[in-house]
Amino acid sequence: MKATGIVRRIDDLGRVVIPKEIRRTLRIKEGTPLEIFTDKEGEVILKKYSPIGELSVFAKEYAESLAQTTGMIACITDHDQVVAASGQGSRELMGKAISKELDRVITEREMKCYHTGERKILPLVENQKESSSELIVQPIICSGDAIGSVALVGKSAGERFGNSEQMLVKTAAGFLGRQMEQ
The missing domain is CATH 3.30.450.40 (GAF domain)
Structure with a gap:
């Protein structure tokens, strides 16, 4: 995985903001569906969902x-x-x-x-x-x-x-x- 050096905190509702630079690079806009995975090392992985x-x-x-x-x-x-x-x-x-x-x-x-x-x-x-x-x-x-x-x-x-x-x-x-x- 590529490190970005950007750190975000989770708010009281469990939300985290994906930085604008990453959203632009991955073409993620409002309403884009994302799949959420976890792995054995405890990493949370977000992947654009493609039906x-x-x-x-x-x-x-x-x-x-x-x-x-x-x-x-x-x-x-x-x-x-x-x-x-x-x-x-x-x-x-x-x-x-x-x-x-x-x-x-x-x-x-x-x-x-x-x-x-x-x-x-x-x-x-x-x-x-x-x-x-x-x-x-x-x-x-x-x-x-x-x-x-x-x-x-x-x-x-x-x-x-x-x-x-x-x-x-x-x-x-x-x-x-x-x-x-x-």
């Missing part, structure tokens, strides 16, 4: 199925990283931190399509080089909360996403959201 992470094996299989069906890269993310990715070129996305722009799309809870040559481009992950592919993103909604996204990356230059790709991504996000509710 999509609980479905990681299932999400991987779903991404593989989407990639096979469409011939594109399929990604499933939570609010922090790419949880599952499949398709040609997906290895460079797997496990990487999502971009702030993608996190904003997830928070807005609305499907977005980005086309080659448009001025406004959406990087999937942080520090992603210029994307030359079409992209479609659908947030995953579970119990009213936006918890992640399903994205398809691909299409040849000049081709646009059609209704069938939009429906596939929407169906995948809806299905994953309902799986989380169970």
Whole structure:
């Protein structure tokens, strides 16, 4: 574990404040769910909770199925990283931190399509080089909360996403959201 040199006291209600610097680095904001663990040495461990992470094996299989069906890269993310990715070129996305722009799309809870040559481009992950592919993103909604996204990356230059790709991504996000509710 990394020592920060910051010491905080527990208040009379058992609360402790996580320093702003740590919250910013780990992208923890108000309302972010945290898991609490203890270990044998008596350490208390806080970990960002990822509901999509609980479905990681299932999400991987779903991404593989989407990639096979469409011939594109399929990604499933939570609010922090790419949880599952499949398709040609997906290895460079797997496990990487999502971009702030993608996190904003997830928070807005609305499907977005980005086309080659448009001025406004959406990087999937942080520090992603210029994307030359079409992209479609659908947030995953579970119990009213936006918890992640399903994205398809691909299409040849000049081709646009059609209704069938939009429906596939929407169906995948809806299905994953309902799986989380169970």
